Amino acid sequence: MTDRSPLAPAAFPALPEIAGVTRRIARAHYKNWDRCDLTYVELTPGTVVAGVTTQNVCCSTEVEMCREGIAHGRARALIVNAGNSNAFTGYRGREAVEQIVDQVAAHLACDPREVFVCSTGVIGVPLPKDKAHAGVAKVISFDTPSASWEETAQTITTTDTFPKGAAASAVVGGTTVQVAGIVKGSGMIAPDMATMLGYIFTDAAVAPDLLQAMLSEATAGSFNAITVDSDTSTSDTVLLFATGRAGNPVLTTRDDPGADALYAAIRSVALDLAQLVVRDGEGASKFIEITVTGAVSDASAKRVALSIANSPLVKTAIAGEDANWGRVVMAVGKAGEPADRDRLAIRFGDHWVAKDGLPVDGYDEGPVAAHLKGQDIRVGADLGLGDGRATVWTCDLTHGYISINADYRS
């Protein structure tokens, strides 16, 4: 692990235990390193699962198999391999995943579709079957002690500079339910060794369709509203497991009492985890929140916001603490969405620098420059056309990103 990101929180948060969730970790030695790199999470029988996966059409075998499991809707175990993404490895890679699934399903005497496997790391090298077999044998053994949330969050990392977790709770039908999540990722896909993998666990009892709807909705404003470098991993996966052990009446629709509270808790955890990924963005020195208002629709606002967030020139300007609003104008204009140059307004922090297509009269750069010297930067663009709005998060583009990604040999 390289130096801890300057944007990292002070410490790993206290996460609650989730009834029905057991974690164990081991050293599979997928790479030539001495750290735990294999994670096993056992889920109580009856656990419901929802998931979202990468849109990259060259996705890994793991992603394809996770999709089959998500469609099945039930889960008994999660395995995460760190150090080898097993992507683009053809039939040999698929055999390795099937071997893990068979080994775990035999141990739990469960349907193979209920075993979820994710891998992250180097592309194009088949996951070594012997190392996987020995590692899995360790983690499914009761001789291996259970791992803390922080140890588990650490074990799924690759190039991350800190482990990432978040929690929230909700009251559902008079019962308090817990939501805890962990995530790894620091570039969309990075020194052959990153990708975003996120896992959220709750003891709430929720029907599969509702759980999936909640995850999909929460993802749109969290995991799908962040970008580090505009590159989309072949392995990105977020899974949400509901063990049902809290004992609340099973939620089946959003109108059920407590469903909104549970959704708010899931969304809070998803947003915290997504922002932690940005705070560990490769080379990041600034955390950037971009809000677009006044667009013709929310979807249009999000596309404009991502155009700003992905612009190398905007990201380098913020790295340079330069109130270069002209680059924001450029990024709005290239998004391919409705915009009117002469209605556009741009702000940094709470300070408007341009309105109605012109620099504001009496513009004072002082407070803007002060805002840009901070670590948490806010950029706003109002298009002046309608009520559409969206917020996305990104980090700046620095020499650190180039060093991590170019000054490296595979």
Add this chain to the structure above:
Amino acid sequence: MTDRSPLAPAAFPALPEIAGVTRRIARAHYKNWDRCDLTYVELTPGTVVAGVTTQNVCCSTEVEMCREGIAHGRARALIVNAGNSNAFTGYRGREAVEQIVDQVAAHLACDPREVFVCSTGVIGVPLPKDKAHAGVAKVISFDTPSASWEETAQTITTTDTFPKGAAASAVVGGTTVQVAGIVKGSGMIAPDMATMLGYIFTDAAVAPDLLQAMLSEATAGSFNAITVDSDTSTSDTVLLFATGRAGNPVLTTRDDPGADALYAAIRSVALDLAQLVVRDGEGASKFIEITVTGAVSDASAKRVALSIANSPLVKTAIAGEDANWGRVVMAVGKAGEPADRDRLAIRFGDHWVAKDGLPVDGYDEGPVAAHLKGQDIRVGADLGLGDGRATVWTCDLTHGYISINADYRS
């Protein structure tokens, strides 16, 4: 001007004079510098014009007015201001452009629509009318000597590290016609001081509609097939002027004798100029040609090729001379175009590194590594789905790009 790009050609090429084209340059002092920054090109009466402009919806006044002139189809003069893009300057910026147009149109006693003005440089500062007026008075005066092609190409530059020109000729109806062009640009929009402006001149006689069709077709495979940083300037403009002074029979359709030869010459100049922009890409140390074959259509192939060309992870890998084909796979997969992981093949230079979704058997990294150590890099991706193909050009992403764009204050 900073250090000359390592990818620059040894010298400015010898460009032919184009009958009916006169050039003069002057110091307007748009910035606090002592160099020529105002270019005037006078075109013989009857000159036909075609043009293509940025798709950025926040375009400059200059772009809007150029579009009106292109629709008119005739040109008598071109003015290029360097050092101030006049973009996002509202009514004050428009007044400055109208003043230049009126001044030149009065001098030439021509329709104001026949005067084309382009500006490049800092955004958000209205072009100073007094400096523009004094500068234009100088360049329209016969006391100012005519400028060479190289001097003219130098005068339109901003952050470019070398002047750029290209030429070709064709035989049309037994008459040899000349095509000469100049271009400036090094980022799509860069330290508030770049943008792509291209001007091509020919003495051929061509009807306006045919000239526009030829330019649009040539642009698709040249100026619209390059990317430095995926950012689209608010001012990008390419104009093609045909003076008709060569005396060939006026070309009106692509079936006319010589029309194909003229098109080939225009396309050759457009491609040379576009590639020179990439060779001056900010911080570039490698010139990269990306060819995608086997796509479902040419348009699909181009979108996949641009996805590869714009990927920060592909560009940093090539900067690091790293045969990181996994990143190419990722970029193919994120393009949103049809692709099949298990039919995909990737090459660097002429060396295939992966086929059918797997690393090639007996892959020897030696020749690939040798290719990547060169300055001119070729990347190929065959999708194995159809006959669609496209080639695009880009440069690598280096510390130099960050230094130029972040280690800078406006």
